[in-house]
Amino acid sequence: MHIELGPLRPDPSLLVLGLAQLFLLMFVLGVLLFPRVERMRAQRWDATEGRAERAEAVRAEAEAIRDAALDEITEARHEAARIRQEYTERGSAAIAAARAEGVRDRALLLTTGRARIAADRTEAAGVLRRDVGGLAVALAGRVVGESVHTVAAERRTVERFFAQPAD
Template sequence: MMTTTPLAAKTPEGLEILFPAGPDLFWGAVCFVILFGVLWKLVLPKAQKALADRTDAIEGGIERAEAAQAEAESVLEQYKAQLAEARHEAARLRQEAQEQGAALIAEMRAEGQRQREEIIAAGHAQVEIDRKQAARLLRQDVGKLATDLASKVVGESLEDQARQSRVIDRFLDQLDNEDDGATKAEASR
């Protein structure tokens, strides 16, 4: 005769492991409910909080990234505006420098021209002074030679200063007149 065994008797051999006995099933269900309750009360809120924190961090990160990107675009626009202003200022300064350089060059040229004219005028004045001094010295030397020669020709001394001066002046005036006549004749040619 056969005795009835719980569920295990009706299952083929080797499958008892898959179908537990009634008390095992009961205590397994009780443990599952307790474990589920503990997980539900303790672990699940912490996991949901961590998940919410992570979601907030991601969303906040996205918002911060968008804000940073907007700020970066604003800074970029400011930078571009400052760069354009700096370029404009540099162009203006370059133009001013060119104008100042041109004015300085013109001023230096004018100053150089003025100095050149002063040097030339001073040179002409010095040449005129030297010419007059040479003419005076030449007049004296020629007068002295003429007086000596005239004294030898005439046979009397022309040591009298007033007479000597008149003779010299007459002689030199004749030379000047002859020289002026020769210059005028050359100029008419």
């Protein structure tokens, strides 16, 4: 089958030469130009989207570090609250112990003070009765004009007077 192509009929030697040049051009493009183009494309991608990915990775790492720091801070706050609570309880216990000791000391002081006052009152009452009795006998002797000490001592008048219940 032979088709008449007229002026479009290719010359086989030119066709082989054209194909050789095409393969040579493809080889040169594949070995020299396409790798450069690919490197340039990779550099541009790295400069634009690669940086965005690295920035995203850095941001994710920073968030992880921040979250860890926040967890540490939260843990430290809990520990501080626990320590505050512990020392508040210790302080309350110390205050309660000091208060109880103060109440005991107060009770002891009141008891000893009341006992001392009662003893002093009894002693003062005895001294006062003796002095009042002596003064009463001396006054009676002055009123009567002679000494009544022996009569008062025999009759125990002063002791009977003080023994009577007060009205």
